Amino acid sequence: MLDENNQEEIFVDCDKTGVIYHNWQEDKIKTLELAQSYARLEDDDRATKCVECGTYLDFYYDLETGVHKLRRANFCKQPLCPMCIKRKQKKIYGQMSKIMNVLSDDYAFVFLTLTQKNVSGEDLADEIDNLMNGWKRLVNRN
Template sequence: MCTHDNMDLDQKTVLCDKKANGKVQPWKEKKLANVGYFELLEILQFKKAERVSTCGEILEFDITHEGRMKLAKAWFCKSPLCPMCNWRKTMKRSIQTTKIIEEVIRQKPKARWLFLTLSVKNVFDGKELDKSLKAMAEGFRRLMLYKKVKQNMIGFMRSTEVTVNKKDGSYNQHMHVLLCVESKYFKGAENYLSQEDWTSLWQKAMKLDYVPVVHIEAVKNKKRNKKKEVTAIQAAVQETAKYSVKDADYLTGNLENDLEVVKDLEEGLYRKRMIAYGGLLKEVHKRFNLDDVEDGDLVRVDDEDSDVEEKAYSIVAFWNWEQQNYYLN
């Protein structure tokens, strides 16, 4: 049962945060993953281990007269690998980007959208990953400045993802980019860039001595059905806004392997910007006064408007380390 109606707050009640759409928020699952991450950091003797352990330990919710539940206060560690924080960041990325895309579509209704994936060769340790991610950020900056790319570019959203190859333990670092271009992009050889063109330009921007894997596809416009058009763009948004690193890649149950992966990822992701906006998308982000996803507020991340409803009372949930669950105080 998931309800807060007429509940006795003196009883030990398990937290159940159920949204208006019926979806139950996975607080317990994310905190359990956070605990697993903390234990690995503790073994590796990272100074931030204790800070990570207190992430999302106490959650305060406002309950409205209509029975809606909204997170009001919490503290999150914002560590790049924290499963709890990455869950919150992903929700925030998706909602912020959706708002930005809707505004760009309003301003540029004839614009076209492209989904670009850029990758380079896998690496095998944290030092190589750190070097590769820095090079990719600089390579992407160069790519966006090339004349044929720039001439029709309206704006972009770029996110970087790192995955672990289960067969050889290497790291695959790649970028998902949602591009907004002028409609003339598809008109004439002087405007259009084929997949071979994008591949060649990415190889040039990265100064590679091999041909990298690059994929480009158009987000299909549905002129007769705008709802489908938004759905297609929304699917691209979800792909671009997803986790930078999946906790399943370093919480496998193989302690020796997990320790090595966490150590490498901590080194590789240190002080990296995993998401960025450019052009009109960046301008809209700034005009809407949206805060930084990676270092901003992780309490208010969803798009429910319960803040306009009057608060009836508040409840506080505490993480019980022995019972491995959240209980209402």
């Protein structure tokens, strides 16, 4: 779609009030830098995929609401691609939000980070058992 200056319109990921959720241009620039790195490593297949990532976007357009919804695209799905990482992150966030909204009626959430010194492989099972038993004692106390 062309704008009033006859240039390709740049879509912005924003809500109806104009609040921008994400600047995809910054991620595309990082993806192109990743492509240069792949090219330096002579991995032309990955470099090409990164260069072409997100260059084709096909949207549904709701005439009544003016909302665009992505229908098809050519994302590269490379594990290190900043654009694909951000898309995957948003997808997982949306899925987790739905799950947490349903569960929040019956459960409270706790953010917990457990750390432990590294142990040898032969001691790992016992170490995990000790951690789990300690966690169970802590939960049952409260």
